[in-house]
Amino acid sequence: MKKTVLMIVALAAGVAAMVAHGMVSGRHARPEKSVSRMPQATADTSGFTALASETKTLGLGDVKVTWIQDRAATQSASLFPQAPASLIDSLGLRGGIPSSMSVFLVESKGMRILFDTGLGGKDSRLLHLLSLMGLTPADISFIYLTHLHGDHIGGLMQGGRAVFPTAQVFVAKQEFRGWMRMPAEKKAQVEKMAKAYRLNLHFFDFGDYLPGDVKTIDASGHTPGHTAFRVGDLLIVGDIIHGAALQLADLDLCPTYDMEPAEARAARKRILQYARMNNLVVAGMHLPAPGFMKF
Numbered sequence: 001m002k003k004t005v006l007m008i009v010a011l012a013a014g015v016a017a018m019v020a021h022g023m024v025s026g027r028h029a030r031p032e033k034s035v036s037r038m039p040q041a042t043a044d045t046s047g048f049t050a051l052a053s054e055t056k057t058l059g060l061g062d063v064k065v066t067w068i069q070d071r072a073a074t075q076s077a078s079l080f081p082q083a084p085a086s087l088i089d090s091l092g093l094r095g096g097i098p099s100s101m102s103v104f105l106v107e108s109k110g111m112r113i114l115f116d117t118g119l120g121g122k123d124s125r126l127l128h129l130l131s132l133m134g135l136t137p138a139d140i141s142f143i144y145l146t147h148l149h150g151d152h153i154g155g156l157m158q159g160g161r162a163v164f165p166t167a168q169v170f171v172a173k174q175e176f177r178g179w180m181r182m183p184a185e186k187k188a189q190v191e192k193m194a195k196a197y198r199l200n201l202h203f204f205d206f207g208d209y210l211p212g213d214v215k216t217i218d219a220s221g222h223t224p225g226h227t228a229f230r231v232g233d234l235l236i237v238g239d240i241i242h243g244a245a246l247q248l249a250d251l252d253l254c255p256t257y258d259m260e261p262a263e264a265r266a267a268r269k270r271i272l273q274y275a276r277m278n279n280l281v282v283a284g285m286h287l288p289a290p291g292f293m294k295f
């Protein structure tokens with residue numbers, strides 16, 4: 001049984017909560033401490049600046065990353081049908097699992113890159129929060145997509161038109177091909193987006209480097225070509241985790257959204273192990289505020 005120290009970098013009112021969390025590999029094993037009862041401790045908050053409660057900026061050497069909460073969210077525990085009720089109860093998660101729908105803005109090598117775009121729609125906070133940072137869609141040069149679910153590409157379109165018409169949009173070739181093989185109603189949103197961005201849409205193979213010195217990493221399983229991105233000491237993991245408090249207690253647990261559960265489970269373990277080995281800050285689109293964690 002492996003024991004790992006998990007540190008969730010969580011800033012609330014300028015104070016970081018640091019959690020020593022016994023992460024265990026057994027399916028029904030329980031963590032030593034419930035995340036819901038996490039002790040508050042002081043931690044180094046240097047490098048973080050807050051613009052609004054829905055954003056948090058972290059400086060990592062030459063890379064600057066800002067968490068942008070497109071909207072707050074709580075995941076229902078029923079999203080994880082294989083999770084034993086006893087585990088959910090012991091973690092205090094019966095009422096829901098703290099989560100978010102988030103995007104990340106990265107500045108690297110003088111380029112401004114948006115990772116995913118949130119759900120879009122009238123409740124989306126993305127454009128408002130960008131404007132608070134003094135940015136308009138025209139200031140975003142690149143958009144890298146972790147995958148093509150609606151809560152990640154919705155913000156690309158508004159009223160049938162491209163929101164970021166001057167951005168170069170990148171997605172894994174394997175992801176796009178996978179979606180094109182799906183039934184018409186399932187892929188309709190992807191097709192609309194691809195049409196609106198047809199002049200600016202680019203495809204990559206896993207292992208390719210994208211502008212800004214961003215490495216693309218195979219994290220498929222959640223979707224056919226789900227992608228993680230490494231920029232310096234930052235690892236953007238997309239939907240590797242949906243319900244952090246539950247899944248970090250048992251990495252085998254998959255939400256019903258994982259299209260290929262066995263593959264998604266393997267990817268989750270592989271990607272988080274990679275982050276740990278390389279001492280990377282993990283940024284996840286559904287991590288609770290402020291969207292970062294470190295193992």
Ligand SMILES: [Zn+2]
Binds near residue numbers: 152239
């Ligand atoms: Zn998602």
